[in-house]
Amino acid sequence: MSLDFAYFPGCAAKQVQKEADTAARAVCQELGITLNAMPRATCCGAVSLRETKPAFALAVSARTLSEAEEQGRNIVTICNTCLQTLSYANFRFKEEPELLQQINGVLKEAGVRPYGGTVQVNHLLWVITDKVDQKLLKSKIKKPLGGMKVAPFYGCHNLRPSEIFPSGDAGEKADHLHRLITLMGGEPVSYRGQDRCCGFHVMLSDKKEMRAMVATNCINAKEAGAEVMITPCTLCDMAMGAYQGIAEKSVGRTIGLPELNFAQLLGSAMALDQGRLGLDRLHVDPKPVLSSRGVI
Amino acid sequence: MSEETYTFRIQRNTPTGNGRFDTRWQEFKVTLPTTSTVLSALEEIKARQDGTLTFRQSCRSAICGSCAMRISGRTRLACKTQVGSVARDKVIEVGPQTNQPVLKDLAIDIRPFFERVRRVDPFLKDGPESAKKVTKTAYDQVNQVTQCIMCGCCYSDCTMAEVSPAFLGPAALAKSFRFVSDPREGMKTERLEFLSQPDNMWSCSRCTMCVEVCPKDVKPMEAIVKLRTRGLEKGLRSGVGARHALAFHEDIQQNGDLNEFTLMMRSVGLGGTLAELGSALHLMKKGKIPSPFPHKAEKLGELRKIYDILEKNPLDVETKAAEIVPE
Ligand code: FES
Numbered sequence A: 001m002s003l004d005f006a007y008f009p010g011c012a013a014k015q016v017q018k019e020a021d022t023a024a025r026a027v028c029q030e031l032g033i034t035l036n037a038m039p040r041a042t043c044c045g046a047v048s049l050r051e052t053k054p055a056f057a058l059a060v061s062a063r064t065l066s067e068a069e070e071q072g073r074n075i076v077t078i079c080n081t082c083l084q085t086l087s088y089a090n091f092r093f094k095e096e097p098e099l100l101q102q103i104n105g106v107l108k109e110a111g112v113r114p115y116g117g118t119v120q121v122n123h124l125l126w127v128i129t130d131k132v133d134q135k136l137l138k139s140k141i142k143k144p145l146g147g148m149k150v151a152p153f154y155g156c157h158n159l160r161p162s163e164i165f166p167s168g169d170a171g172e173k174a175d176h177l178h179r180l181i182t183l184m185g186g187e188p189v190s191y192r193g194q195d196r197c198c199g200f201h202v203m204l205s206d207k208k209e210m211r212a213m214v215a216t217n218c219i220n221a222k223e224a225g226a227e228v229m230i231t232p233c234t235l236c237d238m239a240m241g242a243y244q245g246i247a248e249k250s251v252g253r254t255i256g257l258p259e260l261n262f263a264q265l266l267g268s269a270m271a272l273d274q275g276r277l278g279l280d281r282l283h284v285d286p287k288p289v290l291s292s293r294g295v296i
Numbered sequence B: 001m002s003e004e005t006y007t008f009r010i011q012r013n014t015p016t017g018n019g020r021f022d023t024r025w026q027e028f029k030v031t032l033p034t035t036s037t038v039l040s041a042l043e044e045i046k047a048r049q050d051g052t053l054t055f056r057q058s059c060r061s062a063i064c065g066s067c068a069m070r071i072s073g074r075t076r077l078a079c080k081t082q083v084g085s086v087a088r089d090k091v092i093e094v095g096p097q098t099n100q101p102v103l104k105d106l107a108i109d110i111r112p113f114f115e116r117v118r119r120v121d122p123f124l125k126d127g128p129e130s131a132k133k134v135t136k137t138a139y140d141q142v143n144q145v146t147q148c149i150m151c152g153c154c155y156s157d158c159t160m161a162e163v164s165p166a167f168l169g170p171a172a173l174a175k176s177f178r179f180v181s182d183p184r185e186g187m188k189t190e191r192l193e194f195l196s197q198p199d200n201m202w203s204c205s206r207c208t209m210c211v212e213v214c215p216k217d218v219k220p221m222e223a224i225v226k227l228r229t230r231g232l233e234k235g236l237r238s239g240v241g242a243r244h245a246l247a248f249h250e251d252i253q254q255n256g257d258l259n260e261f262t263l264m265m266r267s268v269g270l271g272g273t274l275a276e277l278g279s280a281l282h283l284m285k286k287g288k289i290p291s292p293f294p295h296k297a298e299k300l301g302e303l304r305k306i307y308d309i310l311e312k313n314p315l316d317v318e319t320k321a322a323e324i325v326p327e
Helices: A018-031 A046-052 A054-071 A080-095 A097-109 A124-131 A136-139 A177-181 A205-225 A236-242 A244-251 A260-270 A286-291 B038-050 B113-117 B153-155 B160-163 B170-180 B189-195 B208-213 B220-233 B240-254 B260-275 B277-284 B300-312
Strands: A004-008 A034-036 A074-078 A121-123 A149-152 A228-231 A259-261 B002-017 B020-033 B068-071 B074-077 B091-095 B101-104
Touching: A004 A054, A018 A034, A018 A136, A018 A244, A018 A259, A018 A260, A018 B101, A046 A054, A046 A080, A046 B220, A046 B240, A054 A074, A054 A080, A054 A097, A054 B002, A054 B300, A074 A080, A074 A124, A080 A177, A080 A236, A097 B300, A121 A124, A121 A259, A124 A177, A124 A260, A136 A177, A149 A177, A149 B277, A205 B074, A228 A236, A228 A260, A228 A286, A236 A244, A259 A260, B002 B101, B020 B038, B038 B091, B068 B113, B068 B153, B074 B153, B074 B170, B074 B208, B113 B170, B153 B170, B153 B208, B160 B277, B170 B220, B189 B220, B208 B220, B220 B240, B240 B260, B240 B300
Parallel strands: A004 A034, A004 A074, A074 A121, A149 A228, A228 A259, B002 B091
Antiparallel strands: B002 B020, B068 B074, B068 B091
């Protein structure tokens, strides 16, 4: 299977959550996954653009999908919201050929190559757990997690709505994060929160509520025994990780649960260079847990 | 038909006065065909094992909405859910709906749910915006949300309702859309004004849980997205949520990427940004402040052209209900 992708990191990974990007690149290099730049691709627009300008939102997605198609590659992303936005547009184009035709009419008029509807949108996590040879992946785990209790936090837009994602990867049956944790030598923690919301998208409009979501998810994970939490999404990273301290103040309780992007923990288990994994950029230092389990 | 012996772990809630409950989990073993419904299993348990088990049901046909309860981690209709599809290692966990007070065992007080639906005036109002003529396709939007049976599954699993008792919730918002999109409705703008207030349409976190759990495929969040579009079209953009959403199409045309540096200023204004300074300092400690000059995508001119074309000739791309053709 070809592991040559058009890479769509998303806005957060280009700026605030850079570490997810550098960690993803480091892991991909080891696993023989090629990430090709998409110089023309823009912000996916998230659900916000669908609200303000629904037709423009679909055209923006079509333009991005078309760029990947022109490269002859499928898309891989490390942001759940980008995953959902591009998959949603792709799903509608497949279900509603007339809609694609209309949008392509606009693209053509603007001098953009029309989209032929052939691109698949993947999350890097799915590629690693379902497309990479699992024996190869296992052989790369040089520093297994030694039974570390890891809370999987999937993030909403990795799971829902399941109808827009390839079967088996989404909805309540999704278990890719669990499988990755087990493969790394960790123990997935079961807690109320793994499929719930990090609140990122209401971070500014409903601050108190967003912080309560972060705190509830982290507290539930911690009380279920989690030593660290991992997510496949740069936005969940920002909420559950960078905002955890802010959430602690808001609910008046210390939590202190190290939160990492899945690629950062995977890279650690693969004994990759710590600088590239950006472990120093995390708000709750994961290094004490990692070293207590012999990972670093 | 293949039969299995399932273990039902059922949450028993016994009121002990003053709104308190004695809560425990009780296990029952039942042998059933894999295609039986959870509701038949509960009836079997009540008839043969413990007559005190309390739950609601009526139509047994996924139409009255009485039997919504938490089954294996999601709120579902017990009469529509086959045991084989929700058993995990032959165990099925059953509890009452969440986000609403329990009365006994699996029965909850559904008043908070209906109180929210009532808040949106769930009836057509006469007024200046009533259409005089109704076209063939006028009900395409209305028909998307009229399948709602008011079972409360979406509200029970709503991640925003869990942290915010003030939130209007998915069903009441979908119900609002039913009226806002109805050509006969006369007070569309007034409704959108109400919905633009805090804790209403802009407080949905877009987690998409309601779309996933709705047993009738109403897709409440899709209705919420459409309500927001209509609110913005009416110029209702004073809230943080609305201003935040508006930042996106500006940035995409100008830079391609989001300007996260100015996003906060534009969403919450100067006062809000100053109030956020504590958070900003916290983020700054780890170098997590976005650059004011985000990377620019190539061929940005294309985006501006696309934008202008669509502003001149708007395209209606909203999802619509399939036309209902009588047999
Ligand atoms: S009993 Fe009426 S919906 Fe289930």
